Amino acid sequence: MVDMSLTPEQQKLQQLAREFTAKHIIPVDREWDEKGEFHEFILAESKNAGLNCLAIPKEYGGPGYDSVTQSLVAEEWGYGCAAFATTLGGNGLSSYPLAIAGTEEQKKLYYGRLVNGGMGGFALTEPGAGSDAGSCATVARLEGEEWVLNGTKCFATTCGYADIMVVFASTDPTKGVKGLSAFIVEKEREGLIVGAVEHKMGIRSSNTVELILKNVRIPKTHLLGKEGEGMKLAMKTLDMARPIVASIGVGIARRALDEAVKYAKEYLDVNGKPIGNHQAVAFKLADMATQVEAARQLVRNALRLKDAGVPYTKEAAMAKTFATDTAMRVSADAVELMGQYGYSQDSIVEKLMRDAKVTQIYEGTNQVQRIVISGILLSS
Numbered sequence: 293m294v295d296m297s298l299t300p301e302q303q304k305l306q307q308l309a310r311e312f313t314a315k316h317i318i319p320v321d322r323e324w325d326e327k328g329e330f331h332e333f334i335l336a337e338s339k340n341a342g343l344n345c346l347a348i349p350k351e352y353g354g355p356g357y358d359s360v361t362q363s364l365v366a367e368e369w370g371y372g373c374a375a376f377a378t379t380l381g382g383n384g385l386s387s388y389p390l391a392i393a394g395t396e397e398q399k400k401l402y403y404g405r406l407v408n409g410g411m412g413g414f415a416l417t418e419p420g421a422g423s424d425a426g427s428c429a430t431v432a433r434l435e436g437e438e439w440v441l442n443g444t445k446c447f448a449t450t451c452g453y454a455d456i457m458v459v460f461a462s463t464d465p466t467k468g469v470k471g472l473s474a475f476i477v478e479k480e481r482e483g484l485i486v487g488a489v490e491h492k493m494g495i496r497s498s499n500t501v502e503l504i505l506k507n508v509r510i511p512k513t514h515l516l517g518k519e520g521e522g523m524k525l526a527m528k529t530l531d532m533a534r535p536i537v538a539s540i541g542v543g544i545a546r547r548a549l550d551e552a553v554k555y556a557k558e559y560l561d562v563n564g565k566p567i568g569n570h571q572a573v574a575f576k577l578a579d580m581a582t583q584v585e586a587a588r589q590l591v592r593n594a595l596r597l598k599d600a601g602v603p604y605t606k607e608a609a610m611a612k613t614f615a616t617d618t619a620m621r622v623s624a625d626a627v628e629l630m631g632q633y634g635y636s637q638d639s640i641v642e643k644l645m646r647d648a649k650v651t652q653i654y655e656g657t658n659q660v661q662r663i664v665i666s667g668i669l670l671s672s
């Protein structure tokens with residue numbers, strides 16, 4: 293169905309992403325999940341199709357799409373395979389700090405690597421610093437013209453394959469969050485070690501690793517933004533990324549809904565009638581569809597505010613919370629509606645349910661989103 297609120301260019305890109313997903317992703321997403329292997333080969337194809345690096349401005353070799361346009365593609369990736377969506381979403385996430393605080397030289401370096409087919413990573417989380425990023429134990433000290441980084445990051449998406457990454461470290465551990473700074477680190481830097489691979493419940497073909505930094509030396513010019521302003525930069529970056537995670541959630545929920553509708557039309561009850569004829573089933577589908585549409589509209593609202601250049605932190609957090617809670621609820625409803633088939637690995641909905649869970653956790657848990665939303669409500 294054509295969405296009349298989109299421009300012809302947006303509709304065209306949405307259709308391209310939908311066709312790419314149907315051709316290259318849906319036929320193999322189950323296999324990717326079972327093997328838990330990184331879907332590296334398809335990344336180049338998505339890049340060639342013009343569906344990767346969407347946020348990178350034209351002057352640096354990207355298409356420079358606005359946020360609403362980026363979200364259309366993210367929804368299609370979420371529909372096809374949330375692990376693949378996470379890889380490409382993570383690539384975008386890693387480039388956002390450059391848009392916010394990068395110098396000309398830093399943008400040329402970072403965007404250049406991405407548009408030439410490299411992947412990016414964003415390493416903020418540590419074993420003792422998840423929601424509370426201020427507890428970051430990775431440190432950076434200035435020695436002459438170089439920063440020297442030491443510490444361990446964890447749950448770093450794509451960092452086993454990333455060419456370049458944004459790494460957060462404390463330049464003054466006595467200052468907590470006010471001591472946090474962000475750095476650009478290329479994969480070839482000596483002392484940068486990819487550690488254990490995380491074995492996950494869902495998004496199993498996304499690469500999630502530990503990242504160890506042992507006396508990693510980078511030029512002084514690789515400090516991103518100002519020293520001590522890493523937390524501010526991380527928060528602004530996550531504002532940008534949350535509606536994209538929300539779009540992945542909308543994609544997961546939409547796929548679960550489509551699978552459930554198909555099943556309700558085809559599967560017959562003891563009287564030989566499709567189970568969709570039962571009002572209890574039909575109403576469940578109606579509720580699922582309503583939630584998917586509401587989630588999508590919250591995403592669009594947040595991103596239209598962002599593209600208009602007005603504050604959107606609260607709306608981004610609302611979109612992330614509602615859309616990813618919807619992904620979880622609707623995928624669980626689809627499993628229930630499809631009974632034993634839904635619970636078995638013969639159906640895709642059990643995978644959708646496992647994949648949905650992480651969207652409520654990463655890029656700020658949904659409890660943290662509620663802290664953001666209520667904080668703005670109570671301070672205004």
Ligand SMILES: Cc1cc2nc3c(=O)[nH]c(=O)nc-3n(C[C@H](O)[C@H](O)[C@H](O)COP(=O)(O)OP(=O)(O)OC[C@H]3O[C@@H](n4cnc5c(N)ncnc54)[C@H](O)[C@@H]3O)c2cc1C
Binds near residue numbers: 422423447650655656
């Ligand atoms: C698959 C995957 C990929 C990831 N990719 C990346 C990545 O690329 N880069 C990166 O930096 N990080 C990444 N993460 C880490 C992710 O961002 C963190 O898991 C998330 O921020 C939560 O941190 P935590 O897991 O340490 O949980 P904790 O912060 O320890 O929280 C545990 C529980 O307590 C709740 N909680 C914590 N504080 C509060 C509070 N003040 N009020 C109410 N409830 C609270 C949380 O909501 C949660 O339910 C990834 C995680 C996963 C699972």
